[in-house]
Structure formats: structure tokens, C-alpha cells
Amino acid sequence: MRFVYNDPYALRNAVEQLAGQPPIGTRPEGDLPIPVDVYQQGNEIVIEGALPGARLEDLELTCDDGLLTVRGRVSPVDRDFAVQEIPRGTFSRTLALPGQCDIEAAQASFENGIVRIVLPRHRQRVAHTIKVEVGKGKESSRIVMEGPEVVDAVKGQGYREVESKSNRRKRRLK
Template identity: 35%
Template sequence: MMFGDLRRFDIGRPQGLDWVRQLMDEVFPEGGPADIRSVPRGSFPMINVGRTDEAVRVYVFAAGLSAGELDVSLQDNVLTVAGRREPAAEEKAQQTHFRRERPHGEFSRSVALPDGLDIERAEARFRNGVCEIVLPKREELKPRRIEVQAS
């Protein structure tokens, strides 16, 4: 038998509903898109967007880049982060790669932002490979507490 040696390896079969979990892990691997609005795995740079009562905060994870290598722009409530990432020194060497997960080349990511942001007061800070972009909300859109007075 041509494949007789394969029977020597006990691969094990999933028990109970474990096979469903295994199948789901194959279809939706861990680290893949969190929901239907997420970008495909491997998108660069990765971005987190959150909000507080005061501002919308965008975190751009750009390890290996400097502040000058990022171009951050905002037009019509769409924030765009673009730039170019050069290949690492070992990637430039003539060698055979079996797997390469560090992306290089030009990149661009865009995020739609909500209305009501005070774009004139926007700030961006870069530290330890993370660019934090703070977009304050306009004063009239911030939540206010209304004092209830006894009559």
C-alpha cells in the first residue's frame, strides 16, 4: 500500500462538538477580522479607533517607522494615514524566504470619522511606534450636565 506509513501517525479526531469549533477556527482564524467592517489580516498599519466624551482617538500601530515617515491627512471626515515602509536589511539580502509577514512598500489606510469634530484642534503624537491622533469634539456636541432645581 502506497500510503501505509501514514496510518502509523495518530492524528486524533475531534470529539463531540470540538469538530465544529475546529471547523470554525479554520474558516474564521484567530486574529482575523473581528466583524464585517474589519479589514483583512495583514493590513498595515493596524488601527484602533475609540471615543470619549471629549474626543475621538485614533491609534496607528506603525512599528519600525518614524514620525516623519507617516503622512496623516483629513478630508471630508475621512482620516488617511499613508507612507512607505522600506524592506528590512535581511529582506534585501539575496535569500530564499519561506515565510514573510512584515509588509513593506507604500501603504495607505483610511477611516471614516463621525461628524462634529473640531478638526482645527486635531493633534498627532508619535511615540514608541504608535501614532496617537486626537480629534476633539466641538463644544456644542460634548455632553453637558443640566442642574435640576427645586421649584
């Protein structure tokens, strides 16, 4: 009986080699992407990343300035490979987190080559009306913002002007 092996990545590897890319599993260190799933579950954001061959002691998670970084290393294995598709070397992935994540309450676990990071979300903030008084002379005006409007310094853009009591009286007297 003759053994015939069909490599599902043979065509892709051939095209990558023609394009100057090394085949899968032999890419240089630092160039290993981490495939991730990001989803919302109830009031939490969950990030799961696939790290085949990684060990817990080789894994590092950091969060700085709203960016979550997963990095580590999968040690090379000394074997005589017929096919090597599991990437080995250093890996890194940085994700921007939404502002409403509670980083202090984050939890992470690592099981069966999957790192799972759970980030609770803050409660939704309620928009409030803010009244701002501008100037103190005759030409003073008040600006009223409702909700998350942006106030622009140019009249008529992003705010509405509220007539002062003295201006209303003057208008009535005319």
C-alpha cells in the same frame, strides 16, 4: 539538541498561497492595511494605528472632506530572513470622521510604532423650534418643526399643520 521552529502563520500562508494570495510580509506595495483602534475618551475621539518599522519622516496624515487618511512607507530591509512577517512597503488607511470632530484642534503623536491622533469633539448642538410660514393666499398654512424633524412637502408627512386664526374664526361662526 535539535531546533524545531513552529511557525504560527505556516498554515495561513499555505492556504493564502493556494488561494493565490502572497504570504504575510511579501504582499505587493500599496496593499498594507493599518490596524487601528478608535475610541472615545472624555470629550475626544482617539485613533491609534500600529505602524511597526515606520519612521516619523515617512508618515503623512491628511484630512479632507471628513476623511482622515494615514499613509506612509516602511522601508524594506536587506536581510536573509528565515521568517518575514513584519509587512514592509507603502501603507494607507482612510477613516470617515464623525461630523462633530474639531479638525483644527487635532493633535497627533508617534511613539514606539504607534500613531495616536486625538480629535476634540464640538459641543452638542441644541435643537431649536423653527416656525416656517408657507404661501400668502387663503390656503396658506404654517408648519411648526420641533427638534430635528424633516419637513416634507406633502401634508401630514414630517410636520403638523397649525390652524390659522382666520380659519378658527370661520369654523366658530359656522
